[in-house]
Amino acid sequence: MKIIIVGAGEVGFHFAEWLAQEKKEVVVIDINPEALRRVSDHLDVQVLHGSGSNPRVLDESGLKNADIILAVTDSDEVNLTACIFANVIAPAIQKIALIRNPDYTNYREALTRDILNIGLVINPEMEVVNSILRIMSAPEVEEVNDFVGGRIKMLGKILPPESPLNGLKLSQLPEKIERSRMTIAALVRDEALIIPKGKDTLRAGDFVYFVCKTQDIEEILRLFGKRTTPLKNILVVGGGNIGFPLVKELESRRLNVKLIEKDPQRCQTLSAKLNRTIVLQGFATDQKFLEQENIGYMDMVIAVTWDEEMNILSCLLAKRLGAKKTIARVNKVHYIPLVQAIGIDHIVSPRLSAINTLFPYLRRGKVISTVTIRGKAAEVLEAEALATSAIVGKPIRDLQFPKEALFLCIFRGAEVIIPSGNSVIEPEDRVLILSTGAVIPLVEQALMAKR
Amino acid sequence: MIRWPFILHILGSLIICIGLCMLLPIAFSVYYWDGSALPLLYSAAITVSVGLLLYLVFRSRRAKGAISHREGMAITTAGWVAVCIFGGLPFYFSGVLPHLVDCIFETTSGFTTTGASVIRNVEIVAPGILFWRSLTHWLGGLGIVVLGLAILPFLGVGGMQLYKAEVPGPVVDKLKPRLKDTAMILWKVYVIFTVAETILLLLGGMNLLDALCHTFGTLATGGFSTKNASIGYYHSGYIDTVVTIFMLIGGINFALHFQLFRGKPLAMWRDPEFRFFMGFWLLLTLIIAVNCFGKTYDSFGKALQYASFTVASITTTTGFATGNFELWPPLSLCLLLLCMVVGGSVGSTGGSVKCMRVMIVIKHGYRELIRLIHPRAVVRLKLGNQAVPPEVFDGISGFIFLYLGLAAISMFLVAAVGVDLVTTFSAVLACIGNVGPGLGEVGPMDNYAGLPTFAKWVLTLDMLLGRLEIYTVIILLVPRFYKK
Numbered sequence: 001m002k003i004i005i006v007g008a009g010e011v012g013f014h015f016a017e018w019l020a021q022e023k024k025e026v027v028v029i030d031i032n033p034e035a036l037r038r039v040s041d042h043l044d045v046q047v048l049h050g051s052g053s054n055p056r057v058l059d060e061s062g063l064k065n066a067d068i069i070l071a072v073t074d075s076d077e078v079n080l081t082a083c084i085f086a087n088v089i090a091p092a093i094q095k096i097a098l099i100r101n102p103d104y105t106n107y108r109e110a111l112t113r114d115i116l117n118i119g120l121v122i123n124p125e126m127e128v129v130n131s132i133l134r135i136m137s138a139p140e141v142e143e144v145n146d147f148v149g150g151r152i153k154m155l156g157k158i159l160p161p162e163s164p165l166n167g168l169k170l171s172q173l174p175e176k177i178e179r180s181r182m183t184i185a186a187l188v189r190d191e192a193l194i195i196p197k198g199k200d201t202l203r204a205g206d207f208v209y210f211v212c213k214t215q216d217i218e219e220i221l222r223l224f225g226k227r228t229t230p231l232k233n234i235l236v237v238g239g240g241n242i243g244f245p246l247v248k249e250l251e252s253r254r255l256n257v258k259l260i261e262k263d264p265q266r267c268q269t270l271s272a273k274l275n276r277t278i279v280l281q282g283f284a285t286d287q288k289f290l291e292q293e294n295i296g297y298m299d300m301v302i303a304v305t306w307d308e309e310m311n312i313l314s315c316l317l318a319k320r321l322g323a324k325k326t327i328a329r330v331n332k333v334h335y336i337p338l339v340q341a342i343g344i345d346h347i348v349s350p351r352l353s354a355i356n357t358l359f360p361y362l363r364r365g366k367v368i369s370t371v372t373i374r375g376k377a378a379e380v381l382e383a384e385a386l387a388t389s390a391i392v393g394k395p396i397r398d399l400q401f402p403k404e405a406l407f408l409c410i411f412r413g414a415e416v417i418i419p420s421g422n423s424v425i426e427p428e429d430r431v432l433i434l435s436t437g438a439v440i441p442l443v444e445q446a447l448m449a450k451r
Numbered sequence: 452m453i454r455w456p457f458i459l460h461i462l463g464s465l466i467i468c469i470g471l472c473m474l475l476p477i478a479f480s481v482y483y484w485d486g487s488a489l490p491l492l493y494s495a496a497i498t499v500s501v502g503l504l505l506y507l508v509f510r511s512r513r514a515k516g517a518i519s520h521r522e523g524m525a526i527t528t529a530g531w532v533a534v535c536i537f538g539g540l541p542f543y544f545s546g547v548l549p550h551l552v553d554c555i556f557e558t559t560s561g562f563t564t565t566g567a568s569v570i571r572n573v574e575i576v577a578p579g580i581l582f583w584r585s586l587t588h589w590l591g592g593l594g595i596v597v598l599g600l601a602i603l604p605f606l607g608v609g610g611m612q613l614y615k616a617e618v619p620g621p622v623v624d625k626l627k628p629r630l631k632d633t634a635m636i637l638w639k640v641y642v643i644f645t646v647a648e649t650i651l652l653l654l655g656g657m658n659l660l661d662a663l664c665h666t667f668g669t670l671a672t673g674g675f676s677t678k679n680a681s682i683g684y685y686h687s688g689y690i691d692t693v694v695t696i697f698m699l700i701g702g703i704n705f706a707l708h709f710q711l712f713r714g715k716p717l718a719m720w721r722d723p724e725f726r727f728f729m730g731f732w733l734l735l736t737l738i739i740a741v742n743c744f745g746k747t748y749d750s751f752g753k754a755l756q757y758a759s760f761t762v763a764s765i766t767t768t769t770g771f772a773t774g775n776f777e778l779w780p781p782l783s784l785c786l787l788l789l790c791m792v793v794g795g796s797v798g799s800t801g802g803s804v805k806c807m808r809v810m811i812v813i814k815h816g817y818r819e820l821i822r823l824i825h826p827r828a829v830v831r832l833k834l835g836n837q838a839v840p841p842e843v844f845d846g847i848s849g850f851i852f853l854y855l856g857l858a859a860i861s862m863f864l865v866a867a868v869g870v871d872l873v874t875t876f877s878a879v880l881a882c883i884g885n886v887g888p889g890l891g892e893v894g895p896m897d898n899y900a901g902l903p904t905f906a907k908w909v910l911t912l913d914m915l916l917g918r919l920e921i922y923t924v925i926i927l928l929v930p931r932f933y934k935k
Binding site: 268 | 821827833
């Protein structure tokens with residue numbers, strides 16, 4: 001698989017790094033030789049100096065033989081132009097563009113279909129906003145992922161000692177809740193990922209991944225012990241291109257929102273565009289200031305400035321002053337395990353969000369979305385079962401399917417089925433599969449059409 | 452630099468326009484054969500001649516190029532003064548008002564859409580003259596300069612300066628890229644409403660003269676009536692309702708009416724000033740109806756009917772009356788004084804301080820409270836989703852200061868010639884706000900005829916200053932204005 005990346009900035013570099021690890025053939029184009037040197041010094045990819053909006057450069061990069069072009073420069077216009085010429089030079093290529101300006105978002109349909117035939121438009125900031133909103137939809141849960149357009153959720157939660165599930169064998173689970181309503185996908189115990197079997201026991205402190213319908217969340221969370229009150233008071237730190245759309249959305253949900261921004265000029269703009277939110281000018285690391293604004297009564301503090309160290313510090317300070325939950329935006333992937341260890345509840349990262357959106361495009365077979373859990377220890381894929389695929393037409397127990405992979409869910413039209421060994425997957429079903437990283441290629445193979 | 456010949460040249464053309472308008476009432480003079488045809492003809496002849504003289508004498512020196520900011524204000528103010536003087540000629544020649552001060556007071560009251568009258572018994576005045584009197588309302592309602600912009604081709608260049616000087620409100624917006632088209636649209640909307648109300652009033656049993664005069668008085672938010680008892684003469688719930696609705700229409704920003712005609716009714720609903728205006732009207736109607744119920748009126752329905760009409764009449768600064776509201780309890784009278792100060796919307800024919808300014812000042816007060824609670828908060832003044840730039844707020848606070856200052860000085864001057872306190876207070880507010888009737892000696896069932904001459908001059912000036920939103924006139928008194 002050959003992939004052209006236009007732009008060697010933050011996002012481009014990260015994509016290149018990750019794709020190179022996946023053993024793809026990658027060409028990176030950038031106008032800045034410094035950025036290119038960083039890429040060629042660290043990664044096993046080809047680099048090409050020139051503007052990504054220049055058709056001659058694109059042609060030179062071998063666009064005609066490539067499968068995917070990723071236009072991920074900082075400029076929306078360059079990305080769009082690159083896609084226009086890609087369309088001309090190699091009409092069949094899969095085009096993915098990074099588009100940040102929200103004004104373009106209204107024309108997403110036009111971009112993806114009519115004019116440019118762009119396969120995927122990624123807006124990393126909006127992806128972060130969406131993941132924050134997802135976290136807020138179940139604030140007491142450590143991880144939330146959406147599937148089938150939000151109808152199914154996979155949640156990750158630490159099992160508290162007071163939970164009725166504590167000490168329960170998995171085979172006894174149907175006594176607490178019907179089998180068709182909840183599936184336990186994976187457990188993380190002592191940093192190790194376990195694909196659970198019926199004889200495994202749930203223990204307090206386990207990090208439990210489970211899949212359920214969105215409307216059942218309330219009931220299932222009750223099985224995990226006492227519920228917390230719904231979110232009401234929110235403090236957002238940083239009014240940039242994540243903070244602003246986030247606050248705008250929270251405002252429309254009638255939450256009490258305060259927004260801290262350090263730049264007075266930006267505060268003026270924010271205040272003009274927001275209605276109910278209180279815009280405060282200052283630093284979120286100023287303890288007196290936070291106390292003055294009753295930080296102790298905040299149900300959630302969300303720090304999304306450009307400065308990740310600042311985000312981490314303000315979250316820690318807020319937590320110490322009594323804020324209930326914290327979310328920090330962190331860019332460096334290496335920080336993520338560290339930050340969770342020191343007690344910040346959730347991490348969001350534009351890069352990871354952008355990559356997660358891109359993921360399914362690089363998986364073979366008709367994969368619709370994927371989510372990684374525990375770094376890259378395992379992956380959950382949402383895929384469409386092709387009529388010619390190996391998984392169709394036989395009971396699941398008879399399939400040639402790796403043991404480290406698990407069918408979590410089958411969606412047939414509006415119906416959601418939690419499968420047992422006897423279930424049969426039909427063509428055009430959507431399936432949700434959990435797989436450990438090691439067996440991903442085997443799963444991919446099973447999903448693809450038989451020769 | 453101000454090019455005086457150029458200003459006089461433009462002034463000439465405006466005067467010609469007004470002179471030609473004087474010919475319209477002659478149709479009624481002839482129909483009723485009331486003897487007012489000749490006085491009107493004389494007045495028109497004099498006015499047009501003076502206008503032509505100015506126009507022609509200064510034509511050769513007519514400078515090319517746009518009208519400057521200062522020239523715009525000079526033309527507007529001079530135009531209004533000239534129109535108020537020449538417009539008084541028919542009253543003088545017909546013998547209705549023998550004194551100079553009364554003629555000018557009545558005309559100024561007409562053009563500024565105040566509706567304060569010094570004619571003691573209007574029912575004996577010749578129909579032609581009455582029609583002219585109401586026509587001044589209609590012409591002044593949207594503004595004589597806006598009229599000029601719509602029909603005089605050469606005002607197009609730099610006309611924005613004129614438009615800004617005359618159209619009330621802190622922010623002026625164009626509806627169309629070309630100013631001439633904007634002025635045309637405003638007049639079209641105005642004419643459509645005029646035709647509609649005239650037909651509705653004819654259906655209510657008025658004759659054409661009364662229907663037209665009352666329509667002019669309503670839409671221009673003027674208030675001149677052809678009856679001594681104003682709208683109360685008709686004792687008709689239907690007419691009260693029609694007039695109430697059209698007074699409110701006159702008090703709403705005409706840009707919103709334009710949006711409505713273009714099929715965007717939501718624009719009106721989303722406009723914060725419209726909501727404030729209608730909310731204010733509803734709230735005060737309710738309070739006054741409750742306050743009057745059982746005291747002045749014995750049925751709540753009746754209290755509601757009188758309250759809704761009167762609140763609309765005073766808030767939009769029209770000044771029609773259906774009853775003697777001076778008999779209302781003190782709370783209601785106080786609230787009516789509040790209505791006089793609040794006034795209509797920006798871009799409407801209504802006068803006074805205007806809802807938008809009141810809203811912005813209230814919001815500013817609220818903003819200061821928020822700042823006390825959250826010392827680090829950055830709060831922008833907003834109207835709807837639009838932030839109000841600080842310079843607009845400065846303009847507004849300056850305006851309100853001047854408005855109150857002018858009111859205070861006028862009150863001292865009127866009181867100095869021996870007018871009683873309630874009359875002084877309400878007459879000054881009613882004239883600056885272009886409302887019309889006040890309380891006491893100038894109440895809805897009395898008129899301004901009995902005031903001393905000096906007080907009339909002061910109030911005439913107040914009406915003009917109020918209509919042109921003070922700045923445009925007062926700037927002419929600043930010496931620096933004339934420096935090059």
